[in-house]
Amino acid sequence: MGPSGRDERAWVRGAQAGSASDLEALFRAHWPRAYRAAYLVVHDAAAAEDIAQEAFLAAIRALDRFDRRRPFGPWLHRIVVNRAIDWARARALRAEAELGEHGVPDREPGGADGLARAIAALPPDHRAVVVLRHLLEYTPGEIAELLELPRGTVNSRLRRALDALKESV
Amino acid sequence: MRELRTRLERLEVPEEHEARERAWQLVARAYAERGPAPRPRRRVAPLLAFAAALAVVAAVLSPPGRAVLDTVRDRITGVQGAEPALFDLPADGRLVVDSPRGPWIVQADGSRRLLAGWREAAWSPFGRFVVAARANELAALETDGTVRWSLARPDVRFPRWHGDASHTAIAYLTGSRLHVVLGDGTRDIDACGLPAAARVAPAWRPGARFVLAYVTTRGRVSIFDVAHCSSFYGGRPVISAPFRDPRLLLWSDDGERLLLVTDEQLVVLGTESAAPLAVRTLRDVTAAAFEPGTHRVALAREGEVLVLDLDGRQAPEVVFAGPGRFGSVVWSPDGSRLAVAWDDADQWLFLGPGGRVEAVAGIREQFGRFARPVAWCCPG
Numbered sequence: 199m200g201p202s203g204r205d206e207r208a209w210v211r212g213a214q215a216g217s218a219s220d221l222e223a224l225f226r227a228h229w230p231r232a233y234r235a236a237y238l239v240v241h242d243a244a245a246a247e248d249i250a251q252e253a254f255l256a257a258i259r260a261l262d263r264f265d266r267r268r269p270f271g272p273w274l275h276r277i278v279v280n281r282a283i284d285w286a287r288a289r290a291l292r293a294e295a296e297l298g299e300h301g302v303p304d305r306e307p308g309g310a311d312g313l314a315r316a317i318a319a320l321p322p323d324h325r326a327v328v329v330l331r332h333l334l335e336y337t338p339g340e341i342a343e344l345l346e347l348p349r350g351t352v353n354s355r356l357r358r359a360l361d362a363l364k365e366s367v
Numbered sequence: 368m369r370e371l372r373t374r375l376e377r378l379e380v381p382e383e384h385e386a387r388e389r390a391w392q393l394v395a396r397a398y399a400e401r402g403p404a405p406r407p408r409r410r411v412a413p414l415l416a417f418a419a420a421l422a423v424v425a426a427v428l429s430p431p432g433r434a435v436l437d438t439v440r441d442r443i444t445g446v447q448g449a450e451p452a453l454f455d456l457p458a459d460g461r462l463v464v465d466s467p468r469g470p471w472i473v474q475a476d477g478s479r480r481l482l483a484g485w486r487e488a489a490w491s492p493f494g495r496f497v498v499a500a501r502a503n504e505l506a507a508l509e510t511d512g513t514v515r516w517s518l519a520r521p522d523v524r525f526p527r528w529h530g531d532a533s534h535t536a537i538a539y540l541t542g543s544r545l546h547v548v549l550g551d552g553t554r555d556i557d558a559c560g561l562p563a564a565a566r567v568a569p570a571w572r573p574g575a576r577f578v579l580a581y582v583t584t585r586g587r588v589s590i591f592d593v594a595h596c597s598s599f600y601g602g603r604p605v606i607s608a609p610f611r612d613p614r615l616l617l618w619s620d621d622g623e624r625l626l627l628v629t630d631e632q633l634v635v636l637g638t639e640s641a642a643p644l645a646v647r648t649l650r651d652v653t654a655a656a657f658e659p660g661t662h663r664v665a666l667a668r669e670g671e672v673l674v675l676d677l678d679g680r681q682a683p684e685v686v687f688a689g690p691g692r693f694g695s696v697v698w699s700p701d702g703s704r705l706a707v708a709w710d711d712a713d714q715w716l717f718l719g720p721g722g723r724v725e726a727v728a729g730i731r732e733q734f735g736r737f738a739r740p741v742a743w744c745c746p747g
Contacts, residue, residue: 222395229391233380233386233390234376237380243386247382247386247390247584248543248584250386251584252544254394255394258394258401288560313378314378328375329375332372333372333375363371
């Protein structure tokens with residue numbers, strides 16, 4: 199359950215005015231979903247942490263300019279999911295020289311959960327629309343806006359992804 | 368599809384709580400550093416003035432208050448007989464001085480130039496240029512402030528320049544990403560896609576072409592070869608155990624010792640493995656600098672300046688003590704002087720051989736509040 203709009207506006211207003219406790223409330227309300235969304239797209243805990251963390255740092259940099267009438271969640275999720283897609287694409291492209299923390303692969307997400315494996319097998323773009331639609335509960339129109347894609351593309355990616363996931367679900 | 372949502376919410380995500388707490392530490396620190404919030408327009412000034420007046424009266428009347436005032440007076444006093452201004456440097460070379468107005472370049476003869484609007488300047492390897500940052504810009508500058516090149520990058524921090532006569536490179540942070548760009552401003556890359564960096568300046572290993580150490584957001588020290596994105600320790604793990612609250616990272620100038628200063632510890636790493644050679648407890652160190660040609664390090668913290676031999680087991684030697692905060696320590700290139708910013712006394716000290724102390728007063732007036740020497744470079 200996300201925070202109420204009134205709470206969120208109050209936290210943003212407080213954080214803009216210098217209240218660390220309001221910032222913390224905002225962070226704690228949004229971190230779990232931001233981190234989970236990033237993780238489901240990149241399937242790497244360290245990368246997901248970086249991505250969600252950088253999204254919050256970007257939020258702090260833009261805090262004074264943030265329009266309090268707009269909800270904070272979609273703005274944050276746009277950064278998280280777009281960065282996660284970029285990261286997943288880059289990882290697929292480069293031959294990874296595994297170093298240190300990356301040397302030990304994460305456990306298979308969800309252990310023996312077939313759904314987790316099925317999501318991991320999807321292309322990053324498809325994972326992203328599934329996460330936005332079914333974890334963060336955006337409409338296809340909103341997803342199209344967040345990812346700057348035609349709505350038809352979002353719908354087709356969703357359909358293909360759900361077909362692939364059908365057996366697991 | 369509700370079932371799908373429920374299952375996505377219940378999927379196990381590794382280190383969920385630990386990641387949240389690590390991220391919160393970083394976010395809270397970034398928030399604290401972002402500068403003052405706009406001042407709300409409230410009519411509190413008369414109340415504040417009354418409260419301040421009450422505090423002053425209480426301070427003067429009560430014995431503990433008088434003790435506090437005595438301490439404040441001590442801080443103002445500083446070293447007796449200090450020079451009223453910086454007329455020249457007591458050893459060869461040029462200083463970079465950090466100040467809220469911007470970095471100053473101070474020549475050996477005491478002449479100086481302010482690079483207004485920039486911050487966090489660091490010398491190029493031969494001291495011909497400096498690299499400096501603005502909120503969303505990284506630039507190489509001549510020492511007169513002429514911009515040679517600049518890059519637009521968000522939230523630039525901690526630029527550090529390294530190299531030899533043929534190749535140079537600059538490491539810096541943009542947000543929590545570690546980037547490396549060539550000395551001519553080309554080929555800016557996210558350094559090997561490594562884990563995000565803590566707000567600690569990265570450190571190039573002296574004597575090696577492009578070996579860089581940095582601290583991850585999890586407090587681990589990573590040392591790697593930037594050119595090949597490969598492990599430094601011959602294929603063995605390059606990342607140390609995590610250490611809480613990292614603050615500073617610096618190499619000895621022979622490249623054999625790497626010191627991580629945390630809130631409570633000094634962690635000494637060598638070049639044979641990622642396991643620490645020594646971990647010593649020393650709290651609240653605010654600045655550190657290796658003495659040239661040695662494994663001795665000068666350390667500043669509230670009330671004292673220390674020198675510690677990292678290869679020995681002796682207690683640190685107190686080389687100067689006084690009330691208040693010491694904001695920076697920097698060795699002269701020949702190792703004959705240790706420059707110390709004594710913020711609360713509004714003085715810089717130059718500690719020399721045999722306990723000699725040369726002090727310069729009036730720093731605030733000459734360079735601005737909290738102006739501190741941060742790098743001493745390149746005689747001649």
